[in-house]
Amino acid sequence: MEAMLDRVTVKTQSSQIDWKNYRREWIPVFVIILCALVFDAWSGGAFITPRNLSNLSRQVCVNLTLAVGMTLIILTSGIDLSVGSVLALSGMAAAISQVHWQWAQLGMTGAVLSFVLAVAVGGLSGATAGFAISRLKITPFIVTLGMMVIARGLTLIISGAQAVAPLGESLGKLSSDYLSPEASLGLLSTVGVVGVVVAIRQWFKKAETAQETFKTLFSVVALSLGGIFIFCNYRGIPYMVFISVLCALSGMFILKYTRFGRFIYAIGGNREAAELSGVPVVKTLWLTYFLMGCMAGLAGVMDSARVNGAVPSAGELGELDAIAAVVIGGTSLMGGAGTIGGTVLGVLIMGILNNGMSLVGVSEHYQKVFKGIVIILAVYLDLRSKKK
Amino acid sequence: MNSPLLSVSKVNKSFDGIFALRDVNFEIFEGECIALVGENGAGKSTLMKILSGVWPVGKYGGEVFFKGQKLTLKSPVEGRKSGISIIHQELCLFPKLSVAENLFLTESFPYDGAPSNRLFERVRWNTLFAQAQSLLDELGFDVDAKAIVEDLSVAKKQLVEIARAFHHKSKLLILDEPTSALSQVEVRHLFQVIHRMRGQITFIYISHKLDEVFELADRIIVLRDGQAVRSLKKTETHPSEIIREMVGRPIQLSQKLERTFEGEPILEVKRLAHQKENGKKVLHDISFAVRAGEIYGVSGLMGSGRSELLRSILGIESGTRSGVISFLGRWVDWKSLRQAMENGVAFVPEDRKKEGLFLDHGIDFNLTLATLDQSLSQAGTLNLSQESERVTELIRELGVKCSNPKSPVKVLSGGNQQKVLLGKVVALAPKVLMLDEPTRGVDVGAKEEIYAIIRKLAQQGMAVILVSSELPELLTLSDRILVLREGKAMGELVNHHLTQEQIMLLAAGENHGSYA
Numbered sequence: 055m056e057a058m059l060d061r062v063t064v065k066t067q068s069s070q071i072d073w074k075n076y077r078r079e080w081i082p083v084f085v086i087i088l089c090a091l092v093f094d095a096w097s098g099g100a101f102i103t104p105r106n107l108s109n110l111s112r113q114v115c116v117n118l119t120l121a122v123g124m125t126l127i128i129l130t131s132g133i134d135l136s137v138g139s140v141l142a143l144s145g146m147a148a149a150i151s152q153v154h155w156q157w158a159q160l161g162m163t164g165a166v167l168s169f170v171l172a173v174a175v176g177g178l179s180g181a182t183a184g185f186a187i188s189r190l191k192i193t194p195f196i197v198t199l200g201m202m203v204i205a206r207g208l209t210l211i212i213s214g215a216q217a218v219a220p221l222g223e224s225l226g227k228l229s230s231d232y233l234s235p236e237a238s239l240g241l242l243s244t245v246g247v248v249g250v251v252v253a254i255r256q257w258f259k260k261a262e263t264a265q266e267t268f269k270t271l272f273s274v275v276a277l278s279l280g281g282i283f284i285f286c287n288y289r290g291i292p293y294m295v296f297i298s299v300l301c302a303l304s305g306m307f308i309l310k311y312t313r314f315g316r317f318i319y320a321i322g323g324n325r326e327a328a329e330l331s332g333v334p335v336v337k338t339l340w341l342t343y344f345l346m347g348c349m350a351g352l353a354g355v356m357d358s359a360r361v362n363g364a365v366p367s368a369g370e371l372g373e374l375d376a377i378a379a380v381v382i383g384g385t386s387l388m389g390g391a392g393t394i395g396g397t398v399l400g401v402l403i404m405g406i407l408n409n410g411m412s413l414v415g416v417s418e419h420y421q422k423v424f425k426g427i428v429i430i431l432a433v434y435l436d437l438r439s440k441k442k
Numbered sequence: 443m444n445s446p447l448l449s450v451s452k453v454n455k456s457f458d459g460i461f462a463l464r465d466v467n468f469e470i471f472e473g474e475c476i477a478l479v480g481e482n483g484a485g486k487s488t489l490m491k492i493l494s495g496v497w498p499v500g501k502y503g504g505e506v507f508f509k510g511q512k513l514t515l516k517s518p519v520e521g522r523k524s525g526i527s528i529i530h531q532e533l534c535l536f537p538k539l540s541v542a543e544n545l546f547l548t549e550s551f552p553y554d555g556a557p558s559n560r561l562f563e564r565v566r567w568n569t570l571f572a573q574a575q576s577l578l579d580e581l582g583f584d585v586d587a588k589a590i591v592e593d594l595s596v597a598k599k600q601l602v603e604i605a606r607a608f609h610h611k612s613k614l615l616i617l618d619e620p621t622s623a624l625s626q627v628e629v630r631h632l633f634q635v636i637h638r639m640r641g642q643i644t645f646i647y648i649s650h651k652l653d654e655v656f657e658l659a660d661r662i663i664v665l666r667d668g669q670a671v672r673s674l675k676k677t678e679t680h681p682s683e684i685i686r687e688m689v690g691r692p693i694q695l696s697q698k699l700e701r702t703f704e705g706e707p708i709l710e711v712k713r714l715a716h717q718k719e720n721g722k723k724v725l726h727d728i729s730f731a732v733r734a735g736e737i738y739g740v741s742g743l744m745g746s747g748r749s750e751l752l753r754s755i756l757g758i759e760s761g762t763r764s765g766v767i768s769f770l771g772r773w774v775d776w777k778s779l780r781q782a783m784e785n786g787v788a789f790v791p792e793d794r795k796k797e798g799l800f801l802d803h804g805i806d807f808n809l810t811l812a813t814l815d816q817s818l819s820q821a822g823t824l825n826l827s828q829e830s831e832r833v834t835e836l837i838r839e840l841g842v843k844c845s846n847p848k849s850p851v852k853v854l855s856g857g858n859q860q861k862v863l864l865g866k867v868v869a870l871a872p873k874v875l876m877l878d879e880p881t882r883g884v885d886v887g888a889k890e891e892i893y894a895i896i897r898k899l900a901q902q903g904m905a906v907i908l909v910s911s912e913l914p915e916l917l918t919l920s921d922r923i924l925v926l927r928e929g930k931a932m933g934e935l936v937n938h939h940l941t942q943e944q945i946m947l948l949a950a951g952e953n954h955g956s957y958a
Contacts, residue, residue: 259827263848311823313814320811323800330758330797331812331866332783391802 078436079269082383082399086406093410100413104287111284112229112360114405115298116141116353116369118398120376121383122298122305123349125397126342128380129309131322131389132187132194134343137350138372139205140179142364144172145354146209148225149218149364158222165224172355173348179205180347181340188339202373209366219363228297229359232290239286246278273395294356301349305394318342322389378425379404382432403428445510447472447644448493448526448614450670454503455488462488463502464668472613475636475645477655480665481688481913486648489665490616494528495521509613527607528616531744533599537592542574544591545606581605582638597628604635608643616646621654622745625722633658650743652681652950666690682943685950689913689942701921706771707731708905709755709787709874714765716747716754716929724750724761725929732874732905737896739920739937740909743949747929748909749792752876756782756789770873783812788867792878792909798863801852805844806833808851808862813869836865841891857888864895875899876907881915893919913942925949 094101101107120137127134148168151157157164179201186197220226233241250271257267285291309315317338320328329335353372358364383400385392407428411421446469455463463485470476480486491497492506495515506513508524515521521528535544574587583601591599600620607615617636621629636645636658649655655662656676664672664687672687709732716725725747732738742748753759755767757776767774769785776782779789791797800808810817810829817829833847840861844854851859860880867875880896881889896919900906910916916923917940925932925948932948 307823311826313818313824316807316811316814316824319803319807320800323803324796326797327800328811330779330789330791332780333811334780390800 078384079396081435082396082403086399086402089403089406089410093406093413096414097410101410104284106409106413107284108288108292110405110409111295112292113409114401115292115294116357116360116372117375117379117404118298118401119301119349119353119356120372121379121397121401122302122394123346124373124376124380125305125383125385125392125394126308126318127194127346128377128385128387129318129322129389129392130339130342131325131387132339132342133198133377133387134183134194134346135198135373136179136183136201136205137346137353137376138369138374139202139209140176140347140350141354141357141369141372142209142366143179143205143212143354144175144351145358145368146213146218146364146366147175148172148355149221149358150212152221152225153218158225161222162224164222165228168221168225169228169355172358173351176351176354177344177348180350181344183347184340184343187343188336206366209368213364213366215366217363217365219361221358221362225355225359226362227359228293228356229362231293232285233293233296235286235290238290239282241291242278242281242285246274249274249278269395294360297352297356301352302394302398309394314338314341319390322391324390375404378429381436382429384436403432446470446507447474447509449507450489450504451507452504453489453492453506455485455492455497455501461668463492466504466665466668466670468663468670468673470614470644470646472644473641475640475647475658475660477659477662478646478648478665479650479652479655479662479684479688484665484688485668486665487618488668490528490618490648493521493526493616494518495524522610525611525613526616527603527610527612527614529600529603529607529618529620531619531622533596533603535591535599535602537590539591540571540587541578541585541589541591541594541602542571542587544602545574545577545587545609546570577609578605581608581635583635595628597624597632600624600632601635604639608639612643614644614646616648618648619650619744620647621649621651629654650950652684655684656681664688681950682947685943685946689946701736703733703736703921705733707733708770709907710768711755712766712768714751714754714763714767716750716759716761716763718761723929724759725754728765728924728926728931730924730931730934732907734873734903734905735900736922737900737906737908737920739916739923740907740926741911741913741916741923741945741949742926744911745928746926746949748911748926749878750929751926752789752878752907752909756787756876783870783872786870786873787876788870788872788874789876790863790867790878790880792882794859794863794882798866799851799859802850804848805837805842805851805854805862806830806847809833809836809865809869812866816869832869836869840865840868840895855888857884857892860884860888860892861895864892868895868899872904874905874907876909878909879911880908881910881912889915913945916945917942 090102120141124134124137148171151168151171152164157168160167183197183201186192187194232238253262253267253270253274256262257264262270281291309318317328317333320331320333321335321338325335354369357368379400380392380397381387381400382403383392383396383398385396404425407425408421411424416424448470450466450468453463453466454461466485466489478486478489488497492502493513495518498516499514508526513524515524536547539547571587578585578587581604583605585594585598585601585605591602594602604615620632624632633654636647645658647655647658659676662674662676662679662684663670664674664684666688667690671690674684711731712729714725714728715723717723728751730738740748740751750759754763755776756779757763758779767776769787774785776785782789795801800811806829810833814824817825817832819825819828830847837844837847842854842858842861842865844858851862854862864880877896881892884892893915896906896908908916908919917937920937923935923937923940923945925935925945927949935944935948
């Protein structure tokens with residue numbers, strides 16, 4: 055009898071919590087739809103057009119790449135303030151290799167080499183910060199604050215405080231080229247169908263709950279239909295979108311299907327218990343900051359490709375955009391709880407605000423003020439919904 | 443001396459239907475020095491929380507009268523102003539501030555003129571230090587008022603707290619296990635202070651250590667299972683009677699089968715000693731050996747080095763260790779828990795919420811974290827369906843009561859949380875299992891289930907080292923029991939018709955045997 059009572063109470067408690075979480079996870083989706091409709095009405099139908107949304111997708115790529123890495127970092131209850139500067143440094147390295155070292159003349163090979171160089175520079179900065187944080191046990195805030203200034207300084211040194219441009223044609227393609235609309239249609243519809251089939255199969259195998267399955271189905275269908283509407287009506291999928299979406303998917307995979315991902319949640323959830331459970335804390339942290347660095351490098355080369363050159367001031371406040379997206383996406387700054395899916399929504403909200411406000415002619419200065427208010431408001435609302 | 447200073451009348455307090463205090467009655471007169479003794483879980487700390495206002499009036503049954511008036515504390519802040527001061531084991535001082543600031547911070551600083559509560563009153567540092575120093579001198583405490591508290595020894599920090607209580611004109615001063623972190627010399631000094639101050643102030647002295655109790659107290663009040671069972675004048679009793687009262691009637695226990703173990707020990711410790719960074723020796727010269735299938739109990743009072751023994755062997759206690767540890771006949775020198783785990787040792791820490799569990803994460807997450815390599819697919823990624831099968835199996839094996847393996851661990855009862863914690867290490871299939879207080883905060887029914895799990899693991903051939911503050915638990919489970927006192931091994935007892943008194947005498951007696 056007592057056992058039964060126990061079971062009943064546990065059941066009601068857990069289903070309550072699931073319902074609450076569930077509702078909370080849908081809020082950003084409604085915010086996105088609402089914002090889109092408001093901006094569309096305000097701009098007289100100029101917002102929800104394939105052309106504008108395709109542009110928007112290219113604008114959010116850099117932030118999405120940074121925010122995916124930042125999600126991993128914040129899940130360990132850390133922070134990385136250096137990503138904006140590391141982005142600038144690696145983007146600058148790529149540009150210098152193209153222009154001064156004349157890798158641009160090597161065509162496609164040169165583009166790949168510059169690309170690899172940027173990721174390596176980012177990875178090296180990340181690994182350095184990771185070493186100080188995991189081995190020397192200095193707080194992430196301080197280490198990455200220092201790294202932020204160091205990387206910005208190095209960018210100015212190697213560039214001589216000058217813009218370096220133009221990049222070679224091959225690297226520029228990264229930003230300016232698209233997968234053809236036909237290929238995009240094929241890809242998106244395949245992804246949509248396969249995703250739906252896999253999600254339903256998982257549900258039949260009872261590997262996922264009904265709520266979880268519905269969420270997956272909704273995302274897959276929304277993304278593929280939305281993608282078809284946007285990209286097949288306007289040039290196709292931009293390569294950059296392709297790369298950053300791949301980044302996000304890898305992040306999701308790491309968190310769900312690898313030991314490394316599990317360790318990230320464990321360290322953020324309860325570091326002491328993680329250590330006493332045999333989690334390799336130092337190694338995991340180090341790898342997390344290294345990955346963040348690599349993603350910042352990737353974002354750097356994408357950013358350079360987008361403007362076809364590199365400026366020393368690239369990526370300023372990039373870290374704040376990334377952190378804001380992660381936090382709006384529901385990841386706790388205390389660590390241990392959050393998802394890449396939420397971060398993607400956070401990135402989209404930030405992107406829609408930027409794009410929409412520019413579209414309706416709000417001055418950039420007011421945009422900043424408004425974005426700041428949104429960040430604080432989002433976290434406050436999240437906090438309140440968790441407390442209830 | 444006619445009306446009592448403190449009168450506790452029919453006080454009740456229960457947690458989820460389990461009584462922590464049941465109709466507790468006693469009276470304390472002005473100027474007395476009372477010792478309050480009882481086993482762990484007897485209700486001492488709950489009683490202290492009522493007296494200090496942590497449990498406000500209305501949250502407990504019965505009445506408490508202090509200085510003839512009913513005590514109606516609504517918060518710990520009111521408790522501090524009421525004239526009752528408690529000096530906890532964990533001292534409540536501001537470590538970065540000076541002694542003088544600590545003495546006067548909670549009220550108004552001394553300013554020019556009358557004391558003031560205004561936020562931006564100017565602090566007269568010279569006056570502050572001078573007043574603090576004269577207070578300390580008056581009490582005869584050898585403490586510098588300008589010293590920063592964190593630089594002081596524990597003993598001097600206690601003096602600061604006592605001085606603060608005195609300054610607040612406390613009538614009643616409660617000392618909760620004050621000597622657990624003190625050296626012998628410092629204990630003598632503290633006793634001199636208490637002897638000198640008695641009469642001016644009424645003391646309640648909480649301790650396990652009977653030699654201290656008999657030195658200080660006029661009267662001894664024994665708490666057992668939430669009830670004040672006896673109040674005895676020191677002159678009319680003796681330690682063995684107190685021990686008998688604390689332990690109570692012999693509890694009917696499932697009789698431990700006497701077993702002998704042969705063969706090579708799995709884990710052997712020789713002349714283990716451990717010194718903290720501050721020079722304090724927490725373990726001295728401890729040797730023992732554990733064989734497969736054996737449950738080896740470790741007993742001792744608070745601060746005797748029970749947990750430190752496990753942590754030192756595993757290499758997770760700060761400071762330096764000396765001595766020899768051999769595991770399966772080989773020398774080992776574990777520097778981290780990971781190394782020990784790779785060798786086949788599992789550890790269940792004492793504080794499950796802080797060190798053991800991921801409270802916001804699911805039962806499944808907690809159960810498989812330490813053994814994720816067992817649910818890897820060939821590609822090196824996690825095989826989630828295989829993992830969920832393992833989780834279902836573990837939940838059934840351990841009897842964790844839950845509706846959904848994904849629900850967060852924090853919604854489970856204490857007993858079920860503890861089972862999850864055990865399950866996490868059971869999945870490792872270790873050769874040695876070290877348990878630190880495996881049933882703390884667990885209700886009686888779940889305790890029996892956990893005992894059954896531990897017995898089963900030992901039968902499967904694990905060597906179990908069980909640290910526990912609960913004597914009945916040690917007696918039902920252990921084959922042998924090592925008793926520690928102040929970091930020294932006082933004896934190793936074979937659990938053959940062993941009684942709680944025999945263990946208590948070793949654990950509490952100054953010169954063991956003489957109280958029997």
